[in-house]
Amino acid sequence: MSKLFLSCDEASHVCDKAQYNESTFWERLKFRVHILFCNLCKQHSITNSKLTETMNKSKIVCLDSKSKSEMKKCLEKEMKSQDANH
Amino acid sequence: MPDHKIDATKWIDSYSDYLYNYTISRVSDSEIAKDLVQDTFFAGLKSMKNFKGEASERTWLISILKRKIIDYYRKINSKKGKAEVRMSYSSDSDDEGEWLEERVEDQSYKNAEDVLENTELSVAIYDCLEKLPEKQARVFKMKTIENFDTEIICNELNITASNLWVIIHRARTSLSGCLEKNWY
Numbered sequence: 001m002s003k004l005f006l007s008c009d010e011a012s013h014v015c016d017k018a019q020y021n022e023s024t025f026w027e028r029l030k031f032r033v034h035i036l037f038c039n040l041c042k043q044h045s046i047t048n049s050k051l052t053e054t055m056n057k058s059k060i061v062c063l064d065s066k067s068k069s070e071m072k073k074c075l076e077k078e079m080k081s082q083d084a085n086h
Numbered sequence: 087m088p089d090h091k092i093d094a095t096k097w098i099d100s101y102s103d104y105l106y107n108y109t110i111s112r113v114s115d116s117e118i119a120k121d122l123v124q125d126t127f128f129a130g131l132k133s134m135k136n137f138k139g140e141a142s143e144r145t146w147l148i149s150i151l152k153r154k155i156i157d158y159y160r161k162i163n164s165k166k167g168k169a170e171v172r173m174s175y176s177s178d179s180d181d182e183g184e185w186l187e188e189r190v191e192d193q194s195y196k197n198a199e200d201v202l203e204n205t206e207l208s209v210a211i212y213d214c215l216e217k218l219p220e221k222q223a224r225v226f227k228m229k230t231i232e233n234f235d236t237e238i239i240c241n242e243l244n245i246t247a248s249n250l251w252v253i254i255h256r257a258r259t260s261l262s263g264c265l266e267k268n269w270y
Contacts, residue, residue, distance in 0.1 A: 062103040
């Protein structure tokens with residue numbers, strides 16, 4: 001019950017969930033209260049949000065696992081046929 | 087045989103995301119990008135003997151990929167390709183929406199500076215992701231880039247939700263630190 005309802009561990013968990021829009025309204029409220037008193041968590045929240053912003057801005061992409069496993073299959077086949085030729 | 091060993095079986099896990107990300111910012115079509123990445127791995131397999139180990143494997147693969155991308159543009163910009171494009175535009179002139187969309191996809195019509203910065207940024211993110219333990223990077227990618235639900239990731243990787251959040255937390259902390267040093 002220290003620092004009004006949330007411990008720092010709980011607060012950082014809420015903060016992480018919030019980055020993926022998975023925190024509830026009540027959790028966010030408690031988090032707001034927490035960072036009124038806790039500078040460390042406040043700072044962490046700022047860097048955490050900055051990372052989310054950066055990730056969104058970068059338009060970064062990656063391959064889905066299905067394409068990856070297909071690629072793997074093709075590559076392994078190619079490797080086998082190459083081995084056979086040598 | 088050169089003294090360094092290349093393990094091509096690890097290529098897909100280690101480099102495919104990076105190469106795909108690099109390609110997609112240049113060709114803007116996911117199927118073509120996938121093909122180009124695949125071609126790059128094949129070409130790498132063929133010329134493995136010539137790899138001297140002076141550069142990192144990733145740099146080497148990127149240099150192959152760059153040539154593949156240039157070849158691709160050369161092909162679609164050949165006389166035959168141009169004629170085909172012009173014909174298709176004039177024949178269905180009423181379909182204006184599609185025409186515009188296709189033009190936007192063209193690289194030269196994009197805001198070059200934005201593209202450049204986004205590409206550099208995603209490269210920086212991948213550089214940082216490579217420094218994370220494999221599992222952290224995997225979970226983070228699935229959650230943040232592929233936007234999978236927590237449940238789906240937990241099922242696929244056979245971890246609990248609290249496990250996932252611990253991994254995400256660690257990944258985010260290291261990533262923030264790394265980007266702080268190398269990007270911001």
